[in-house]
Amino acid sequence: MRLLEVGNVSKSFGNLHALDGVTLDVESKTLTILIGPNGSGKTTLINVISGFYRPDEGNVMFQGRQITGLPPHKIYKLGIARTFQIPTLFWKLTVLENLLVAEKNNPGESFLRSLLKRSWENSEGSAAGKAFKILELVGLSAVWDKPAYNLSGGQMKLLEIARCLMTDAKLLLLDEPISGVNPTLAHEIFSRLIKLRDELGITFFVVEHRLDIALSYVDHIIAMALGNVIASGQPEQVINDPKVIEAYLGG
């Protein structure tokens, strides 16, 4: 099933065509990564999908529903959560508190709750019980009472992902979730994403150019260059595509 459909989306900043007619689909319950040289439009696309930028043209559909031009909080309520290239956490709050703050804005949809009904019930469905379950899933339960500023770079990325899960999102848009993270933790982050995909049925659309790490985990790769999609398909097929190789070598 197609969870996300991006059709002919364009976005310019003055004379610069950051997105120039982008069309792509993201299948439900996959880990899809978006690659491309710096400046190819990846973050701009995440901003359009999540409602931070309004596209000049084209449309975005989520679960078959038109979401083009909706403001970020409406898109978030429909079940799309995102992280940023630079983590945005509440630095003085603890790990647990960072999750509880996200729960306050809970859209009220009970996707995760229904999937993990038994475990939520054991903790009487409380927000804290849900938060602890999520911290276990992402591997942060041992640091639940540490302030966010005390975490390693990789743990900050995991906390951002955990916060997305608190909102019961179905689609997570992650912008470079392993940038600046050491290889061991980077592999752990991708293994966690796979687990979340399999256990909770979450769909991931991830901007990531560290293919050496990401490649063995991904279901599908979409490659962009200069605001366009230049290849899309199975990982092996995309990384061997001459257009992709040229975009990287030429860029």
Ligand SMILES: Nc1ncnc2c1ncn2[C@@H]1O[C@H](COP(=O)(O)OP(=O)(O)O)[C@@H](O)[C@H]1O
């Ligand atoms: N808010 C903005 N204002 C002006 N130019 C922007 C803005 N956001 C992105 N751009 C430009 O759009 C192009 C694509 O940027 P971006 O989407 O951040 O690329 P990527 O994430 O693939 O590195 C770049 O040339 C960038 O400088």
Ligand SMILES: [Mg+2]
């Ligand atoms: Mg970017």
